[in-house]
Amino acid sequence: LDPVLRSTGQKGRWIRVAELNSLSKDHPVSAPVVGDQVDAWTKASGVRLGTVWLRVLGDNKVECFNAECPHLGCKVGFNPEKQRFNCPCHDSAFSLDGQVQGGPAPRAMDSLETRIQDGHVEVRFMRFRAQVKERIELG
Numbered sequence: 783l784d785p786v787l788r789s790t791g792q793k794g795r796w797i798r799v800a801e802l803n804s805l806s807k808d809h810p811v812s813a814p815v816v817g818d819q820v821d822a823w824t825k826a827s828g829v830r831l832g833t834v835w836l837r838v839l840g841d842n843k844v845e846c847f848n849a850e851c852p853h854l855g856c857k858v859g860f861n862p863e864k865q866r867f868n869c870p871c872h873d874s875a876f877s878l879d880g881q882v883q884g885g886p887a888p889r890a891m892d893s894l895e896t897r898i899q900d901g902h903v904e905v906r907f908m909r910f911r912a913q914v915k916e917r918i919e920l921g
């Protein structure tokens with residue numbers, strides 16, 4: 783089941799993901815999450831830990847979703863024509879605010895805390911267990 787159950791090893795750490803002025807109110811923008819991967823005795827720097835979708839909601843307020851599908855962990859994309867998120871693996875669909883609109887996903891997209899620091903968006907990055915209705919933190 784790797785990487786579905788893999789933890790980042792650094793539960794809920796704040797990670798800088800984008801410049802605030804590179805984002806939009808009109809549509810979500812994807813950003814890579816890059817940080818340290820800690821696994822037992824090893825630590826690797828500059829590892830891609832995941833992807834997030836970001837959208838400006840208002841002054842200094844940014845909405846963020848982990849791009850991992852809550853069904854089986856595929857990377858969810860955004861369809862600008864339909865203004866919704868779609869998972870390419872088993873066709874789950876999510877509204878702009880992350881709610882399930884169809885497909886086998888057991889819950890909404892996982893939202894993440896954000897904050898603005900020096901004109902950059904930082905995300906409290908976490909992963910969650912797939913295939914369950916509840917949000918269960920993996921780290």
Ligand code: FES
Binds near residue numbers: 852854870873885
């Ligand atoms: Fe997304 Fe199955 S992994 S619908």
